[in-house]
Amino acid sequence: MAILKISVFLVLTLHLCHGKPMDLPTKEYLHKYGYLESMDHTDEELDAAVKDFQYFVGMNMTGEMDAPTMEFLKRPRCGMPDYPPAAIRNRRPSGRARWDQSQITYGIVNSSTFSRQDLRTVFSNAINLWTKAVNLNVRESNGNRADISVHFNSQDGPGQTLGYAYFPTLGSIYFDRDENWSLSSQRGRINFNWVATHELGHALGLNHINDPQSIMNPYYQDVELKLSRNDQRQINELYGGRGGNVDNTNLCSDPKIDDVLYYPLTRQYFLFKGDRYWTFTGSGMRTGPFQANALFKNFPGSIDAAFSTGKFTFFLKGDSYYRYYRNGRTGAVKRPISVGIGNTIPANMDASFYHPNGTIYMFKGAEFFTITTNRAGGMRMNLRNARISQYFNGVPDNIEAATLFQRGSQAFFSKSGQFYIYDFATRSVAGAAHSITRELFNCPSR
Numbered sequence: 001m002a003i004l005k006i007s008v009f010l011v012l013t014l015h016l017c018h019g020k021p022m023d024l025p026t027k028e029y030l031h032k033y034g035y036l037e038s039m040d041h042t043d044e045e046l047d048a049a050v051k052d053f054q055y056f057v058g059m060n061m062t063g064e065m066d067a068p069t070m071e072f073l074k075r076p077r078c079g080m081p082d083y084p085p086a087a088i089r090n091r092r093p094s095g096r097a098r099w100d101q102s103q104i105t106y107g108i109v110n111s112s113t114f115s116r117q118d119l120r121t122v123f124s125n126a127i128n129l130w131t132k133a134v135n136l137n138v139r140e141s142n143g144n145r146a147d148i149s150v151h152f153n154s155q156d157g158p159g160q161t162l163g164y165a166y167f168p169t170l171g172s173i174y175f176d177r178d179e180n181w182s183l184s185s186q187r188g189r190i191n192f193n194w195v196a197t198h199e200l201g202h203a204l205g206l207n208h209i210n211d212p213q214s215i216m217n218p219y220y221q222d223v224e225l226k227l228s229r230n231d232q233r234q235i236n237e238l239y240g241g242r243g244g245n246v247d248n249t250n251l252c253s254d255p256k257i258d259d260v261l262y263y264p265l266t267r268q269y270f271l272f273k274g275d276r277y278w279t280f281t282g283s284g285m286r287t288g289p290f291q292a293n294a295l296f297k298n299f300p301g302s303i304d305a306a307f308s309t310g311k312f313t314f315f316l317k318g319d320s321y322y323r324y325y326r327n328g329r330t331g332a333v334k335r336p337i338s339v340g341i342g343n344t345i346p347a348n349m350d351a352s353f354y355h356p357n358g359t360i361y362m363f364k365g366a367e368f369f370t371i372t373t374n375r376a377g378g379m380r381m382n383l384r385n386a387r388i389s390q391y392f393n394g395v396p397d398n399i400e401a402a403t404l405f406q407r408g409s410q411a412f413f414s415k416s417g418q419f420y421i422y423d424f425a426t427r428s429v430a431g432a433a434h435s436i437t438r439e440l441f442n443c444p445s446r
């Protein structure tokens with residue numbers, strides 16, 4: 001039996017190696033939706049792109065564009081990428097994919113098949129669905145002057161792309177006027193209610209979610225409109241619950257944190273402590289705490305350090321690391337740091353972060369280590385270490401947490417209830433140390 005399995009595996013492997021070249025429209029599709037970073041790619045990158053795509057749509061990750069995978073290419077969907085390319089991500093300041101004011105407006109610029117009154121009804125329902133549990137109000141205002149402007153334009157004819165939208169604070173929404181739209185469930189037509197609710201989600205700052213139950217799933221589905229757990233989590237993390245749902249008691253009584261993670265897929269900062277996390281933006285705490293293992297399956301808890309390359313998220317604890325793929329739902333691969341990262345990297349790291357130039361920084365005691373990664377996210381054995389005081393002027397030794405922000409131009413370090421903002425341009429800490437409890441956690445003053 002074992003021999004049989006091995007020979008089947010060999011046949012499959014050979015078949016993949018000699019598979020027919022992928023056609024151009026398929027490659028363009030993978031490129032458009034963020035799976036293939038460039039049309040000028042290696043075989044490895046194409047293989048990874050197909051697997052990523054299969055993972056996102058819930059297929060077996062064979063790396064082969066088989067018939068069931070190809071079926072997805074014909075399905076009508078949103079025109080936004082599932083994994084926005086780095087160029088788009090970096091154009092927008094980190095952590096700002098939200099509206100900062102709690103009162104915003106939307107306005108109808110032009111209408112197509114529908115009367116303005118019908119559009120108003122659809123948007124009013126969609127707004128209610130997204131905002132009823134969070135601290136955000138959206139009311140109607142005049143067309144182009146509104147924060148979120150609603151347009152119909154010609155996109156690609158009936159089918160394929162149904163619409164697209166811009167993240168905050170651009171926020172405009174475009175629907176394909178050539179679709180066979182309907183305001184209800186009708187065979188052979190596209191239910192506008194679903195598409196409008198989905199695109200409004202983007203205009204409020206939400207990304208695609210690879211959950212078939214989710215309104216933020218990129219593929220059109222004519223289902224009852226309600227927020228899935230993942231939809232609710234994303235909108236909560238951006239705007240908090242009504243009346244504030246941040247419980248910072250635990251942080252205010254003991255401001256020591258395990259590490260801070262910048263998570264490129266949702267453009268958020270996660271602050272880890274024990275088995276829980278909070279989210280925050282540059283302007284302070286947003287939401288939390290949440291159980292970390294609801295997001296990262298089998299989260300190890302009380303981690304030493306965390307960083308994310310976007311494709312992979314790593315947690316370091318003791319002499320091991322836990323590597324999660326994309327959004328963490330498939331669980332972690334656990335390996336010894338000395339084997340998977342490098343035998344000169346010590347255990348019990350203090351903190352770490354990932355720089356978008358492909359370098360991982362790890363901090364321990366008075367030293368830091370840098371590791372260069374390759375494009376596929378794998379480690380390259382290009383390790384260096386130096387003293388923190390030598391490169392990070394003004395940053396103390398024995399830090400507790402570190403992360404990059406402002407598109408990698410600054411770094412955040414924390415230690416003993418204080419945090420420091422290091423500027424890469426001036427190569428020094430800007431200004432004095434800040435109070436974590438007062439300036440980041442918004443704790444009541446004692």
Ligand SMILES: [Zn+2]
Pocket residue numbers: 078079080198199202208217218
């Ligand atoms: Zn979308």
